[in-house]
Amino acid sequence: MAGLDDMGEKLAPHIAVIGGGCAGLAAAAKLAEHGLQVTLFESSPNLGGRARGVDWKGLRLDNGQHILLGAYQETLSLLKQAGVDIDQKLVRLPLKLRMHGEFELTAPSFLPAPLHILFGLLSATGLSWKDRFSALRIMTWMRLSGFKISQDMPLERYLIQHKQSPRLVRLLWEPLCLAALNTLVAQASTQVFLNVLRDSFTKVKSNSDMLLPKEDLSTLIAEPVANYIQNHRGNIRTATAISEITKDTQVKNNQGFIVKTEGGEEFHFSHVIVATSPFRAAPLFEKLTELNHAATLAKKLTYQPIYTVYLQYSEDAKLTMPMIGFAQGLSQWVFDRGLLYGQHGLLAVVISAEGDHQALTQEQLAVEIAEELSVAFPELGQPLWHKVIAEKRATFSCTYIIQRPAQKTALANLYLAGDYTEGDYPATIEGAVRSGVLCANHIIESIQQGTTP
Numbered sequence: 126m127a128g129l130d131d132m133g134e135k136l137a138p139h140i141a142v143i144g145g146g147c148a149g150l151a152a153a154a155k156l157a158e159h160g161l162q163v164t165l166f167e168s169s170p171n172l173g174g175r176a177r178g179v180d181w182k183g184l185r186l187d188n189g190q191h192i193l194l195g196a197y198q199e200t201l202s203l204l205k206q207a208g209v210d211i212d213q214k215l216v217r218l219p220l221k222l223r224m225h226g227e228f229e230l231t232a233p234s235f236l237p238a239p240l241h242i243l244f245g246l247l248s249a250t251g252l253s254w255k256d257r258f259s260a261l262r263i264m265t266w267m268r269l270s271g272f273k274i275s276q277d278m279p280l281e282r283y284l285i286q287h288k289q290s291p292r293l294v295r296l297l298w299e300p301l302c303l304a305a306l307n308t309l310v311a312q313a314s315t316q317v318f319l320n321v322l323r324d325s326f327t328k329v330k331s332n333s334d335m336l337l338p339k340e341d342l343s344t345l346i347a348e349p350v351a352n353y354i355q356n357h358r359g360n361i362r363t364a365t366a367i368s369e370i371t372k373d374t375q376v377k378n379n380q381g382f383i384v385k386t387e388g389g390e391e392f393h394f395s396h397v398i399v400a401t402s403p404f405r406a407a408p409l410f411e412k413l414t415e416l417n418h419a420a421t422l423a424k425k426l427t428y429q430p431i432y433t434v435y436l437q438y439s440e441d442a443k444l445t446m447p448m449i450g451f452a453q454g455l456s457q458w459v460f461d462r463g464l465l466y467g468q469h470g471l472l473a474v475v476i477s478a479e480g481d482h483q484a485l486t487q488e489q490l491a492v493e494i495a496e497e498l499s500v501a502f503p504e505l506g507q508p509l510w511h512k513v514i515a516e517k518r519a520t521f522s523c524t525y526i527i528q529r530p531a532q533k534t535a536l537a538n539l540y541l542a543g544d545y546t547e548g549d550y551p552a553t554i555e556g557a558v559r560s561g562v563l564c565a566n567h568i569i570e571s572i573q574q575g576t577t578p
């Protein structure tokens with residue numbers, strides 16, 4: 126695809142983005158915005174990767190119920206750029222955590238950040254005064270230390286050092302950690318957790334808002350971003366898996382690449398952004414020894430599941446708020462898709478990270494969840510049907526010991542994007558989008574500075 130002149134030098138930059146999840150889409154959109162020629166390859170027939178809509182019984186579900194935060198600046202600006210009306214397409218809920226029957230924290234709207242969260246902690250119900258003060262103390266400590274620790278450690282250890290009681294951990298910190306890092310507190314990275322708190326609870330109050338999609342994730346993210354890319358002369362090829370990347374020896378300094386598809390096609394590019402999940406990235410590098418280190422880091426990552434159990438009740442069944450937490454049992458968060466999406470009577474129950482639920486069949490799990498809900502909300506009645514979506518490798522395990530590969534690799538002009546690459550964030554849409562934008566910006570900068578061949 127990239128043209129070659131008689132001297133064997135490249136005529137114009139043409140960038141391949143491999144993978145059409147949030148990272149790849151964000152990278153391609155940024156490159157297209159700058160008028161660069163970009164081709165995005167996605168192995169599946171649909172874009173979106175781990176954040177996508179799924180058709181089921183005539184309904185549009187998601188592969189997993191997702192939450193965005195007001196602090197997701199790059200994601201929100203990508204959506205705005207793609208023409209998504211954020212106020213129309215996302216329900217903005219000021220911070221309110223309800224752990225069913227046990228605990229409730231409401232951050233008052235009349236106070237600026239971070240006072241709103243401090244006041245929220247002080248006035249939380251379901252905690253003793255001792256717990257409220259120790260939560261307030263640790264938050265103050267986090268702020269004073271700039272949300273940084275000198276040596277990463279398991280979040281559980283950090284919480285114990287800061288005298289957080291088991292109840293406080295169970296009702297507040299563990300649910301927040303699971304929602305943000307999808308990793309149990311016993312292994313979770315304290316530093317990454319602090320990064321998320323820093324961005325959510327400082328600066329402006331709206332950063333701690335929870336943004337819940339009003340439509341499925343493909344309609345919200347992948348489709349408008351793909352339209353934006355194509356409207357800016359970007360090329361998108363779905364159902365096209367890439368099997369190999371090699372150096373293009375015809376290009377000056379070997380800084381171009383040949384990208385091969387599983388179907389046997391070959392394309393030439395000046396730059397490549399590999400935006401697949403980590404376990405799909407490493408096999409692509411087999412012929413690129415310079416990437417051995419990045420491949421080793423990617424291979425060392427371990428994964429955590431997320432299960433979403435959809436339960437359809439009668440259409441008049443509903444919860445009192447769109448999102449309610451559970452601190453006991455298997456259910457962790459229950460979302461009312463009727464209140465959010467107009468899918469009346471449909472609840473989505475999210476179970477993050479590894480746990481006892483993995484030993485159950487999907488049928489057993491749905492029955493257990495339905496039982497838990499019938500105890501918590503007897504007025505719901507019995508579900509009419511259920512559907513379990515188990516994402517076994519939903520995210521990398523965001524532990525305190527992992528090393529994440531950088532976006533820049535040992536090969537000039539080949540970059541890695543994806544939620545697993547180096548960055549402040551755990552595996553989230555925001556982490557993925559940031560990584561994609563960063564790769565695109567590196568390329569734009571090198572082209573503008575003329576350092577690209």
Ligand SMILES: Cc1cc2nc3c(=O)[nH]c(=O)nc-3n(C[C@H](O)[C@H](O)[C@H](O)COP(=O)(O)OP(=O)(O)OC[C@H]3O[C@@H](n4cnc5c(N)ncnc54)[C@H](O)[C@@H]3O)c2cc1C
Pocket residue numbers: 143144145146147148149166167168169172173174175176188189190191192193365366367368400401402405431432433516518519520542543544545552553554555557
């Ligand atoms: C159930 C679930 C719930 C989640 N909840 C939240 C949440 O509430 N909030 C949040 O922010 N994040 C959440 N996440 C995480 C978030 O979805 C991911 O962090 C993000 O979507 C990852 O994007 P990515 O582009 O890095 O990777 P991916 O989405 O995995 O994209 C990689 C793409 O590359 C494609 N690909 C792979 N190999 C090839 C190849 N050889 N050739 C071409 N294409 C290839 C794949 O098909 C895929 O489309 C959740 C994830 C799951 C699974």
